[in-house]
Amino acid sequence: MKDGSFQQGFGHLVGPDQVHRDLYIDPDVYRAEQARLWTRAWVYVGHESQTPAVGDYTTTDIAGQSMIMLRSSGNEVTVLMNRCAHKGSQLVHEHAGNCGKVLRCPYHAWTYRLDGSLLSIPLKNDYEGTNLSACPSGKGLASPGAYVNYKGFVFARISQDGPDFESYFGEALATLDNMVARAPDGELSVLGSPLRNRIGCNWKLYLENVNDTVHPISTHESAASAAKHVAEALPEGGDTVLAMEQLLPFGAGYSFYSEMGARVLPHGHSILGTKFSIHTGYAPLPDYQAELEARHGKEGAQQILAFSPQNTVLYPSLAAKASPMILRVLRPLAVNETLIETWAFAPKNAPARLRQRAASYARLVFSPMSVVAHDDVHLFESQQRGLACDGNEWLSLHRGYQESELQAGASSMESGNNEWVIRNQHRGWLNLMGDAA
Amino acid sequence: MTSQQMSTDTSTLHAALSAFVYHEAMLLDTRRYDEWLSLYAEDGLYWMPLSPDQPLGDEAPSLLYEDLLLLRLRMQRYGNPRAHSLHPAVRGLRILQAPQIAQAEPGSTVHQTRTPFLYVETQGDAQRTLAATAHHTIEGEPGAFKLRMKKVVLLNADASLPAIQLLL
Numbered sequence: 229m230k231d232g233s234f235q236q237g238f239g240h241l242v243g244p245d246q247v248h249r250d251l252y253i254d255p256d257v258y259r260a261e262q263a264r265l266w267t268r269a270w271v272y273v274g275h276e277s278q279t280p281a282v283g284d285y286t287t288t289d290i291a292g293q294s295m296i297m298l299r300s301s302g303n304e305v306t307v308l309m310n311r312c313a314h315k316g317s318q319l320v321h322e323h324a325g326n327c328g329k330v331l332r333c334p335y336h337a338w339t340y341r342l343d344g345s346l347l348s349i350p351l352k353n354d355y356e357g358t359n360l361s362a363c364p365s366g367k368g369l370a371s372p373g374a375y376v377n378y379k380g381f382v383f384a385r386i387s388q389d390g391p392d393f394e395s396y397f398g399e400a401l402a403t404l405d406n407m408v409a410r411a412p413d414g415e416l417s418v419l420g421s422p423l424r425n426r427i428g429c430n431w432k433l434y435l436e437n438v439n440d441t442v443h444p445i446s447t448h449e450s451a452a453s454a455a456k457h458v459a460e461a462l463p464e465g466g467d468t469v470l471a472m473e474q475l476l477p478f479g480a481g482y483s484f485y486s487e488m489g490a491r492v493l494p495h496g497h498s499i500l501g502t503k504f505s506i507h508t509g510y511a512p513l514p515d516y517q518a519e520l521e522a523r524h525g526k527e528g529a530q531q532i533l534a535f536s537p538q539n540t541v542l543y544p545s546l547a548a549k550a551s552p553m554i555l556r557v558l559r560p561l562a563v564n565e566t567l568i569e570t571w572a573f574a575p576k577n578a579p580a581r582l583r584q585r586a587a588s589y590a591r592l593v594f595s596p597m598s599v600v601a602h603d604d605v606h607l608f609e610s611q612q613r614g615l616a617c618d619g620n621e622w623l624s625l626h627r628g629y630q631e632s633e634l635q636a637g638a639s640s641m642e643s644g645n646n647e648w649v650i651r652n653q654h655r656g657w658l659n660l661m662g663d664a665a
Numbered sequence: 666m667t668s669q670q671m672s673t674d675t676s677t678l679h680a681a682l683s684a685f686v687y688h689e690a691m692l693l694d695t696r697r698y699d700e701w702l703s704l705y706a707e708d709g710l711y712w713m714p715l716s717p718d719q720p721l722g723d724e725a726p727s728l729l730y731e732d733l734l735l736l737r738l739r740m741q742r743y744g745n746p747r748a749h750s751l752h753p754a755v756r757g758l759r760i761l762q763a764p765q766i767a768q769a770e771p772g773s774t775v776h777q778t779r780t781p782f783l784y785v786e787t788q789g790d791a792q793r794t795l796a797a798t799a800h801h802t803i804e805g806e807p808g809a810f811k812l813r814m815k816k817v818v819l820l821n822a823d824a825s826l827p828a829i830q831l832l833l
Contacts (some may be wrong), residue, residue: 323823420725421715426825450748454741458734471735567825572726583724590726596826597713597729599742605828606750 234260238661242654245629246622249615251654252430258563265660266291267373267386270396271545272557273297275571276305276380277417283326283342289559290386290545294318295372297382298327300342307375307384308344312336313365331369344369379408380416391495399638400497403540406550409532411575412519416553419572419587423595426567429608431544431560432653434568437604438539438547438556439500439649441485442627444478447607451600452479468511470581470588474552477506478600488538488644494637496543496656498649502640505538507551516579538644543656552589553582564612570594625651674771681807682778686764686799689812690782693832694758698740705733706804706811711832713817728822729832739832750830755788757831767800775813776803784833796820797833 234256241248241257250257271290278286279299286297287310294310296319310318312333319331319340330347331340339347346368349355360366373388381404383393394401408416427434437443444452455475462469489502501507520529533551540548547556553573561567572586593600615623628646633639641648685704692701712721713728723730731739742748761782769776780799785792802814817833819826 420719421823423715423726423728424823424825426827428827446747447749450742450745451738453745454738457741458738462734469734471738475738569825570726580724587724587726591728591730592735595726595728597829599739599748602750602828602830603748 242658245626246624247654249621253615255563262291268390268660269544270383270385273382273384275418283328286324305377309370314338340369399493400542403548403550406535413576415576416573417576422569422571424569425596427605429612431558431566433608433611434566436650441644447603448478474589485644490644490649491640492652496653498541499537501538507536552585678769678771679766682776683764685810686778686780690759704812706813709812710814715822717818753789755830758785
């Protein structure tokens with residue numbers, strides 16, 4: 229571990245109402261995060277619908293470690309380290325593919341069953357009398373410390389030790405539950421490929437913005453006002469234009485967000501928009517609603533559809549929207565570089581409008597070509613540069629701060645504008661960075 | 666019609682289609698966006714898929730999938746002084762291979778061209794280059810061509826990409 233310079237811990241960087249710039253710009257802090265936080269946390273790997281057939285796999289890098297999510301049998305998804313037990317070659321080199329009935333290393337043809345166990349080695353007789361079977365290299369492919377397939381959403385924890393999945397996420401899982409409950413058949417599927425953004429900022433600046441209700445009015449002024457301008461030219465009483473339904477709410481004022489409510493949870497998780505959000509006003513789909521009522525009853529269906537938060541943070545790797553159904557996955561690449569993958573989802577056999585909603589929102593707001601994202605990305609990268617300036621080493625998170633929140637645990641708040649949802653991320657950070665995390 | 670006439674008609678048509686594709690790129694290079702928008706058919710589409718074989722449609726994510734309404738929105742934003750990401754100014758340049766005529770028959774109403782190109786986008790001290798192939802679907806007669814669809818397939822559409830601020 230290269231974090232010997234932090235023998236006193238990290239508490240001096242996270243004040244009750246402000247955080248130090250080193251959180252975002254110090255390469256040593258970043259290295260310590262990779263070794264501590266990203267190995268101890270439960271990190272999103274992928275959704276099982278990405279690997280529908282036996283042998284289907286996807287790869288993803290978490291904390292600089294390549295992992296394979298693999299459909300090992302009809303109803304089982306396995307997570308393995310993408311590292312041959314022999315001498316370390318990666319076993320697969322695509323983002324997604326099918327490996328057939330076995331994983332075979334291209335280098336020396338060691339082969340493994342789909343559960344990672346060793347199947348065969350060339351020149352097997354030459355290993356007789358050696359210690360191979362007693363060594364790590366003789367025991368098949370390594371796995372992360374733990375992984376869980378939660379209703380189709382696959383998460384891994386690299387470290388052997390740490391909190392179990394359910395107690396780590398707790399109430400934050402309600403948003404994933406809600407996504408699944410929105411499927412009349414109980415099953416979700418990813419739509420096509422993810423939008424992949426490479427942003428020149430520390431990952432925490434991106435994740436804070438997921439909970440930042442005050443930026444849209446100034447950051448997105450140009451996109452919101454352009455949307456308003458073109459919407460005015462639309463014929464009155466025409467069909468709802470999906471893009472306008474999604475973009476016009478970006479013009480909402482401060483008071484809209486101050487009334488939407490929020491909830492903070494242990495470990496950095498949060499739900500923003502517990503009462504409503506910019507996604508609440510989407511046009512109802514009566515046929516789809518009837519299907520949900522058939523499964524959950526009228527009241528049950530209404531409750532499912534009424535829960536439509538702005539964003540749920542499943543700290544540290546995931547930001548979820550239940551409607552439109554979208555997951556944003558954070559993958560830090562360097563202290564000043566972050567990969568964001570945006571996946572659109574829809575219930576299987578859903579009406580086309582639900583697929584269109586998720587695909588449209590992903591494109592309009594999270595594409596590398598999105599005019600909404602352009603202003604976000606510009607300002608995140610601007611923050612990353614601005615923080616290098618001496619004279620003030622702190623970022624203010626004072627809005628709505630009260631000392632009582634330090635001991636509060638899971639709490640609801642009236643105002644979505646209270647920066648508690650962001651301060652809570654940093655308390656989760658400190659917890660995962662600590663020796664006892 | 667003699668075969669010589671037919672070949673003259675075909676080469677005239679091909680030359681007109683090429684000229685249209687070059688003109689379209691020039692209008693973007695020089696930011697003559699109103700004229701650029703007027704090239705589009707009313708039901709025209711600008712599409713950038715996430716892979717060369719992605720099926721046409723709006724039920725899965727694309728990098729960009731915009732009708733005239735959304736293209737107008739994009740242009741409208743360019744003019745807003747509070748379009749923060751456009752400061753300092755962003756400029757783009759397209760360097761085209763000669764357009765290949767994929768499908769064009771005299772008398773037909775829909776023609777297709779394929780044009781590999783490099784796109785360079787610059788802002789402040791940073792400059793980025795992207796490689797792509799443009800597929801133009803063009804309808805109408807020479808002199809009155811309209812763009813039904815411009816499909817741009819990035820060579821690295823599946824890669825993680827920085828913000829691409831202007832249209833390619």
